[in-house]
Amino acid sequence: MTEFLTIESIVVALVLVTTLVAIGARRLRLPYTVSLVVMGLLIAIPTSLQLEATPELILAIFVPPLVFEAAFHLDLKQLRENLVPILFLAVPGVLLTTTMVGGMTALGAGVALGTAVVFGALIAATDPVAVVSLFRALGVPRKLALTVEGESLFNDGTAIVIFRIALAAVLTGTFDPLTGLLDFFRVSLGGIGVGLVLGWITAQLVLRLHDRLIVTSLTTILAFGSYLAAEQLHVSGVLSVVVAGLLVGNVGMGGATPSTKLMILNLWEFLAFLANSMVFLLIGLNIDLTHLWENLDVLAVAVVAVVASRAIIVYGFSWLARLWRKQGYFPPSWRHVFFWGGLRGAISLALALSLPAAMPGRSELQAMAFGVVLFTLLAQGTTIQFLLERLGLTQRSPQWVARERRLGRLFATQAGLRRLEQLHWDGLIPEEMWVGLKRGYAHDRKQIQEEMNALFREYADLEGEMLFQARRGALQAERGALWDARQRHLISDPVYDELAAEIDYRLEALDLIYGTTYERQSVEDEV
Amino acid sequence: MGSIVCATRGGEAGRRTQERAIALAKERGDELIFLCVFDPSFAGPLNPALAGAVAQEQQWLGRALMSVAQARAREQGVEAGAVVLSGTILDCIEEYLCESGASTLVIGEAKIDSPLSTFRHGMVRSCARHVEHNTSVEVVVVSPAE
Numbered sequence: 001m002t003e004f005l006t007i008e009s010i011v012v013a014l015v016l017v018t019t020l021v022a023i024g025a026r027r028l029r030l031p032y033t034v035s036l037v038v039m040g041l042l043i044a045i046p047t048s049l050q051l052e053a054t055p056e057l058i059l060a061i062f063v064p065p066l067v068f069e070a071a072f073h074l075d076l077k078q079l080r081e082n083l084v085p086i087l088f089l090a091v092p093g094v095l096l097t098t099t100m101v102g103g104m105t106a107l108g109a110g111v112a113l114g115t116a117v118v119f120g121a122l123i124a125a126t127d128p129v130a131v132v133s134l135f136r137a138l139g140v141p142r143k144l145a146l147t148v149e150g151e152s153l154f155n156d157g158t159a160i161v162i163f164r165i166a167l168a169a170v171l172t173g174t175f176d177p178l179t180g181l182l183d184f185f186r187v188s189l190g191g192i193g194v195g196l197v198l199g200w201i202t203a204q205l206v207l208r209l210h211d212r213l214i215v216t217s218l219t220t221i222l223a224f225g226s227y228l229a230a231e232q233l234h235v236s237g238v239l240s241v242v243v244a245g246l247l248v249g250n251v252g253m254g255g256a257t258p259s260t261k262l263m264i265l266n267l268w269e270f271l272a273f274l275a276n277s278m279v280f281l282l283i284g285l286n287i288d289l290t291h292l293w294e295n296l297d298v299l300a301v302a303v304v305a306v307v308a309s310r311a312i313i314v315y316g317f318s319w320l321a322r323l324w325r326k327q328g329y330f331p332p333s334w335r336h337v338f339f340w341g342g343l344r345g346a347i348s349l350a351l352a353l354s355l356p357a358a359m360p361g362r363s364e365l366q367a368m369a370f371g372v373v374l375f376t377l378l379a380q381g382t383t384i385q386f387l388l389e390r391l392g393l394t395q396r397s398p399q400w401v402a403r404e405r406r407l408g409r410l411f412a413t414q415a416g417l418r419r420l421e422q423l424h425w426d427g428l429i430p431e432e433m434w435v436g437l438k439r440g441y442a443h444d445r446k447q448i449q450e451e452m453n454a455l456f457r458e459y460a461d462l463e464g465e466m467l468f469q470a471r472r473g474a475l476q477a478e479r480g481a482l483w484d485a486r487q488r489h490l491i492s493d494p495v496y497d498e499l500a501a502e503i504d505y506r507l508e509a510l511d512l513i514y515g516t517t518y519e520r521q522s523v524e525d526e527v
Numbered sequence: 528m529g530s531i532v533c534a535t536r537g538g539e540a541g542r543r544t545q546e547r548a549i550a551l552a553k554e555r556g557d558e559l560i561f562l563c564v565f566d567p568s569f570a571g572p573l574n575p576a577l578a579g580a581v582a583q584e585q586q587w588l589g590r591a592l593m594s595v596a597q598a599r600a601r602e603q604g605v606e607a608g609a610v611v612l613s614g615t616i617l618d619c620i621e622e623y624l625c626e627s628g629a630s631t632l633v634i635g636e637a638k639i640d641s642p643l644s645t646f647r648h649g650m651v652r653s654c655a656r657h658v659e660h661n662t663s664v665e666v667v668v669v670s671p672a673e
Binding site: 457461471502505506508 | 580
């Protein structure tokens with residue numbers, strides 16, 4: 001019981017720290033994940049706090065929610081449209097990274113080739129959480145964010161599979177390329193298969209069950225269960241979660257009501273935030289700065305190898321793509337974001353921690369992995385915003401912000417007026433006061449609306465965007481009203497299904513019209 | 528009395544174009560019709576249910592945009608008609624001009640290549656010449672400076 005309470009106290013303390021860091025980072029406008037790592041380092045120095053981030057803890061507890069939430073949000077259609085760059089970066093890209101980083105560290109740091117290849121594999125997976133959250137905040141083109149997220153989702157799985165094969169080869173002293181290749185396909189395809197089966201079953205259940213609590217529970221079971229099931233079968237747990245998340249997010253959610261969707265999205269946003277916070281705090285707590293200092297020379301070689309191999313892969317792919325297709329797969333300026341946004345994080349840390357004691361050069365490999373993670377977070381994570389702004393990829397123009405500001409003031413004014421109406425209705429303010437206050441609010445509202453109108457006159461595109469937003473909101477409200485009517489037995493299930501499907505198609509069509517209109521612009525201008 | 532057709536889709540040039548068409552209708556005492564054309568083939572091949580929804584949604588958005596334009600005209604004392612069509616933009620405009628016997632077409636040239644602009648920058652004037660040549664209808668291009 002005492003041990004349980006101690007663990008609970010530590011968990012509560014960690015959540016408290018992450019929450020305080022979140023508050024501080026928002027106030028000081030610092031990157032959240034970087035702030036967590038720094039906080040972890042600061043806590044670890046004076047307290048010598050030893051909170052061991054075991055690979056099981058990271059891979060089985062923290063990685064599934066992170067991966068599931070990201071996969072759940074990915075649009076399968078958009079993913080398909082960008083599949084070539086995503087799969088290139090996630091499969092041959094990871095293999096090439098493993099080889100190049102392995103070769104460079106073996107040559108530059110004097111690490112045995114096999115050991116260096118293991119390092120290449122464990123450091124190959126990108127972890128752009130810090131970058132993606134920044135993308136969302138800055139409003140970069142959706143296709144850019146999707147490619148970065150998609151690459152990271154799939155390369156996690158690939159890197160883990162290659163890492164296990166390379167590690168087994170080093171520990172046993174034998175490596176048969178054919179067996180290795182077959183193992184790679186078995187573990188990868190096996191993971192995808194488990195994800196497909198469990199994801200499909202869950203999606204079908206979600207389509208048939210309309211209780212939001214049950215549906216939300218099902219997604220939770222799927223996220224952790226698909227990982228565990230795949231690992232039990234000795235296939236890739238991460239790939240299983242990716243596929244399961246994609247299926248339930250794209251297929252299952254088609255039949256979910258707005259209220260169910262909202263509940264699921266809120267839950268997964270929170271779980272991913274919690275997992276993400278814990279992982280980065282634990283990274284900080286587990287990095288031993290003295291150990292890094294002692295291995296500074298090999299660490300420098302590792303950083304150069306990782307950055308150089310990322311550059312070769314991204315710019316090389318872009319060059320090849322333009323030979324293959326004149327316009328390439330993405331605008332030229334995006335290459336720099338793919339290159340500099342290739343941060344490393346949780347997966348690399350977990351794999352480094354999972355190295356067995358018998359592994360030759362284990363201590364150096366861990367120092368190299370932690371050092372690279374720290375470098376990418378501190379150097380790349382803190383400068384990516386500057387790069388995005390220099391490349392003109394942050395879409396929030398001054399007029400867009402001006403529109404948002406007026407919209408915000410309009411919301412606030414309306415809320416104030418509603419509250420006054422309530423007070424007046426309840427008889428809590430005298431009639432004269434109500435009339436005076438109402439006029440004041442009406443005046444404010446008119447002024448904001450006139451300002452908004454003037455803004456629209458100058459920037460008519462904003463009006464078009466607002467029309468899309470308003471229409472989307474109205475369709476979602478229609479969907480919600482249908483659900484309510486069904487719950488009150490005003491309409492039958494078949495009628496509900498028919499009408500809800502119509503609205504879902506209209507929402508999808510609206511997103512398609514909007515997405516095509518706006519994405520076309522950002523891509524065409526760049527090419 | 529002639530009739531003015533104002534082709535608009537609510538893009539960057541939309542508001543200017545509508546204002547100019549309204550002013551022209553008042554000045555000449557002509558009938559005013561707002562025309563909105565959507566091309567449903569923009570999204571490539573889609574499943575039939577989604578393709579149907581896209582066409583319906585385009586019609587819906589078109590009607591909403593045209594209602595806004597009509598309300599603007601009404602504010603200035605002009606009662607305008609509205610038509611929403613689906614098909615290839617230029618073909619639809621030309622066909623409608625011929626069918627309705629319109630005397631003037633008003634179209635807008637976007638300030639920049641804005642996301643919602645119908646034509647790429649520089650294409651509007653060549654399209655205007657094309658329409659004038661094919662239909663003998665006067666075409667007024669509202670430039671960004673107006």
